[in-house]
Amino acid sequence: MKEHALKEQGLVQIALYAALIAALGLIPPVPFLSGIPITAQSLGVMLAGVMLGPLRGFLAVVLLLFVVALGAPLLAGGRGGLAVFVGPTAGFAIGWAFAALATGWVTQQLQRLNLAVAAGIGAFVGGILVLYVFGILGFMLITDNGLLRSTQIMMVYIPGDLVKVVITGLVAQAVYKGLPGAVATRVV
Amino acid sequence: MAGRSPLHRLPAGVKLAALMAISIALYPVDQPLWLLPVLLLTIAGYATLGPGGLQRLTLVKPVLPFLLLILVFQTWTQGWAAGLVMLQRILVMVLLANLVTLTTSMDAMMAAVMPLLRPLRWVGVAPHRIAFAVALLVRFVPVLMALTASLLEAWRARGGGRRQWRLAVPLLINAIRLSDHVAEALAARGGIPNDSTH
Numbered sequence: 588m589k590e591h592a593l594k595e596q597g598l599v600q601i602a603l604y605a606a607l608i609a610a611l612g613l614i615p616p617v618p619f620l621s622g623i624p625i626t627a628q629s630l631g632v633m634l635a636g637v638m639l640g641p642l643r644g645f646l647a648v649v650l651l652l653f654v655v656a657l658g659a660p661l662l663a664g665g666r667g668g669l670a671v672f673v674g675p676t677a678g679f680a681i682g683w684a685f686a687a688l689a690t691g692w693v694t695q696q697l698q699r700l701n702l703a704v705a706a707g708i709g710a711f712v713g714g715i716l717v718l719y720v721f722g723i724l725g726f727m728l729i730t731d732n733g734l735l736r737s738t739q740i741m742m743v744y745i746p747g748d749l750v751k752v753v754i755t756g757l758v759a760q761a762v763y764k765g766l767p768g769a770v771a772t773r774v775v
Numbered sequence: 776m777a778g779r780s781p782l783h784r785l786p787a788g789v790k791l792a793a794l795m796a797i798s799i800a801l802y803p804v805d806q807p808l809w810l811l812p813v814l815l816l817t818i819a820g821y822a823t824l825g826p827g828g829l830q831r832l833t834l835v836k837p838v839l840p841f842l843l844l845i846l847v848f849q850t851w852t853q854g855w856a857a858g859l860v861m862l863q864r865i866l867v868m869v870l871l872a873n874l875v876t877l878t879t880s881m882d883a884m885m886a887a888v889m890p891l892l893r894p895l896r897w898v899g900v901a902p903h904r905i906a907f908a909v910a911l912l913v914r915f916v917p918v919l920m921a922l923t924a925s926l927l928e929a930w931r932a933r934g935g936g937r938r939q940w941r942l943a944v945p946l947l948i949n950a951i952r953l954s955d956h957v958a959e960a961l962a963a964r965g966g967i968p969n970d971s972t973h
Contacts, residue, residue, distance in 0.1 A: 595966050596958040602908045603954040606915030607947070610923045614939055630943065638947070650908055657884045657909075658876045661916065664837055668876030673798060673868040674838050675845060730845050730861050736852065740845070754940045761944045762951075769951045 601643055604635040605651035612663035626663035629718070629748065632683045633710040633755040636690030638762070640771035644687035652680060678725015682718045689713035690755075694772040702763050702773060707756030709772075714755070715748050780824045782878040787887035790875045798868055807859035814863050817870045824878070834873045835866065842866070885909065907967050911957075922949055 608631035636644035651661065652671075660667035662680075671680050690706075690713030697705035719741060726737045763770045777783075782790075804810055821828045842862055850858035885906070892902050926942045961967065 595961050596955075598904060598908055598967065599911060599954050599958040599961065602911035603915055603919075603950055603957075605912045606919050607950050609912075609916050610919035610946070611943070613920055613923045614927065614942065627940065627943070630940070634943070634947065638951075650912055654909055654912055657881045657888075658879065659881065659913070659916075666837060669794065669872035670834075670838075670869045670876065671872075673865075673872045675841060675865060729865065730849070731857070732845075732849070736848065740848065754943070758940070758943045758947065762947050765944075765948055766951055769948075 597643055600639055601647045601650055604631070604639055604644070604647035605654070607631055608635065608648070608651055609661040612661065627751075628663050629683065629686075629714060630751045630754055630758075632687050633690050633706075633714045633751065634758060636687035636692075636713055637694050637706045637709060637755060637759045637772055638770055639687075639691065640695060641688045641691035643771065644691040645684050648684040648687045652684065655680075673729070675726055675729050676722065677729060679718065679722040681725065682721025685721060686713040686718040689717040691772055694759075698774060701760070702770065703756040703760035705756075706759035706772075707752055710752040710755040711749075714752055715745065718748075719745070777880075778825060778878070780828075780878065782820065782823060782874065785878070787879045787883040790879060791884075791887060794871055794875050797871060801864050801867065804864070805857075805860055807856050807863065810860060810863035810867065814867050814870075817867050817874070820874050821870070831873070831877055832870070834877075835869050838865075838869055904967060915953075918953070919946070919950060922946060 608628055611627040611631040614627040632648055635647045638644070639647060655661050655667045655671055656669055658668050662671060671677065690709040692709075693712045694702075694705050694709030697708060700708070723734070723737045723741055726732065726741065727734060730737070732740070759770065763773065767773070801810070801813070818829075818832065821832055824831065842865060845865075846858045846862045849861050889902055889906070892900075892905055895905070896902065923942070923946060926946055927939075930936075930939065930942060
């Protein structure tokens, strides 16, 4: 019975973080250095990995993408529908799931470090390294650009994502202070 | 978009399969002139939606600046033909995908993909749990959006500032509490309904 309740709690958490990523799309994008706006949504993806751990973080993003594909306009700027998965940035959408997975896994491995640092390193690996591998591969496939050129085009987004990496660490630390049990990647 | 056009009446599964088939068929095309009729046909598809149908073409607007950037880049490095092929192919795919989304309700789409999710049972994910998670997400979104909007409003009332990311902390803490309450309420009612029909 208790195990049953835990399983249900997991499902509720997955749905909640998926909704949280959608809600973060409401925070107005901050125009950054290169003039390319950064949205808070990918911050939500990294946070899902840190807070829920690799598997549930992954599932939260998969659930969100599934509902977006069904037609709900839940991505920043009211984007949604199947178009998200055929456009030039489709790789980033799919990469989000693996970004959350990697963020959660790496954060989990770094128990000895302060959570802000561990989550920051996790978010860097997941939200930048893993995410851009998917993003650049998707861009190459859809636009027929070479690896070097695709990478050059995508580079403009990296400064904004680096800011989010730092924020992920700070937010995770702040929530951990208030609700230590809410951070699944920390062994209490 | 609700409506009774021929595309609305086409079963969701057929539309999804067609979209997939077209995306594969278009991939090897490398002559810009061959893609032009496909693009025109796609636009004609919007016209069949009835009054206001063609206005829906503007849904593609958010992708346009990005597409133009790629066009310039592609033309500069591989010639204008390659640039036009790429531009038309992406436009066709995005427009067609939007057309499917516009003419298919979320329920119909869900019903069409549910059979494909059945194999997930083998890894321990029952389809009715997926349906329940989708319903929960759809219910949570307006709650969390209202919460975000009120936090933003309070932030501006206090003078605002650039460090809006700080709102993520109260948002997260409130959301976690909400999740715990819902999980408790769910457990108290005997868990997720085991009924897969809806």
